[in-house]
Amino acid sequence: MSLKPYKIFRSNRKTVFIGFNQYGDLIVKAPKSLPVSKIYDLIERHKDALNKKRKDVLSSRLRSKKHLFQEGEEFWFLGRNLKLKFVDDVDLFSTRRGISTTEKNLLLPERYRNFAKKEIEKFYRKEAKKFFTSRVHFYIVKYFEVFGERLNYTNLKISSGQRTVGSCSPKNSLSFSWRLIQAPIQIIDYVVAHEIVHIKEKHHQKAFWDKVRMLDPDYKRNLKWLKENWFYLREFLIYD
Ligand SMILES: [Zn+2]
Numbered sequence: 001m002s003l004k005p006y007k008i009f010r011s012n013r014k015t016v017f018i019g020f021n022q023y024g025d026l027i028v029k030a031p032k033s034l035p036v037s038k039i040y041d042l043i044e045r046h047k048d049a050l051n052k053k054r055k056d057v058l059s060s061r062l063r064s065k066k067h068l069f070q071e072g073e074e075f076w077f078l079g080r081n082l083k084l085k086f087v088d089d090v091d092l093f094s095t096r097r098g099i100s101t102t103e104k105n106l107l108l109p110e111r112y113r114n115f116a117k118k119e120i121e122k123f124y125r126k127e128a129k130k131f132f133t134s135r136v137h138f139y140i141v142k143y144f145e146v147f148g149e150r151l152n153y154t155n156l157k158i159s160s161g162q163r164t165v166g167s168c169s170p171k172n173s174l175s176f177s178w179r180l181i182q183a184p185i186q187i188i189d190y191v192v193a194h195e196i197v198h199i200k201e202k203h204h205q206k207a208f209w210d211k212v213r214m215l216d217p218d219y220k221r222n223l224k225w226l227k228e229n230w231f232y233l234r235e236f237l238i239y240d
Pocket of ligand 1: 204
């Protein structure tokens with residue numbers, strides 16, 4: 001396995017960090033003054049450990065898994081791996097809590113313990129509607145900036161889609177599967193860009209992909225990620 005840095009971030013830091021992003025790409029954070037050759041030396045010297053780390057990162061990516069809704073179970077949300085944590089129903093300010101997230105946890109109020117599956121799905125749907133709507137608006141503005149044309153959609157629906165991640169109907173009604181809210185933001189953005197381009201281009205020919213590329217230069221890599229991982233995302237909470 002070749003270990004070439006995918007990105008080197010330079011800053012005022014004093015130490016070097018070598019690690020991986022969720023795609024398994026090598027990421028380096030280094031002091032401004034450190035020569036590139038020194039970075040390559042370091043990578044070479046730690047090659048074995050890095051290759052092992054890379055394997056771990058890739059194998060801990062999304063896996064389909066039956067949830068039992070126990071403390072500490074893992075849930076994907078916007079590309080983050082959150083651990084389920086039960087919390088009191090009422091917070092410090094004496095208001096009833098709903099489901100929420102922190103950097104590391106999906107917080108589930110105790111009263112939902114026996115309806116966890118239903119409530120978590122409701123939460124994902126609600127967040128999906130909010131998030132996808134804001135990203136659609138962002139890309140409509142971007143489309144206008146890049147192509148000078150205004151896009152109008154008639155409706156934005158959240159589906160339970162397992163086969164279809166997103167779609168744009170002949171009448172320009174957009175639909176996205178709530179299960180996509182598990183994916184990293186750049187993947188959601190690719191799907192959104194793809195569907196809003198369909199408002200003008202109702203096909204998958206070159207003119208379509210040219211526009212997608214203008215909105216998301218990384219679309220090929222995002223599409224690849226989606227193809228590899230959608231199988232896992234779509235299994236989320238479907239069992240009984
Ligand atoms: Zn399409």
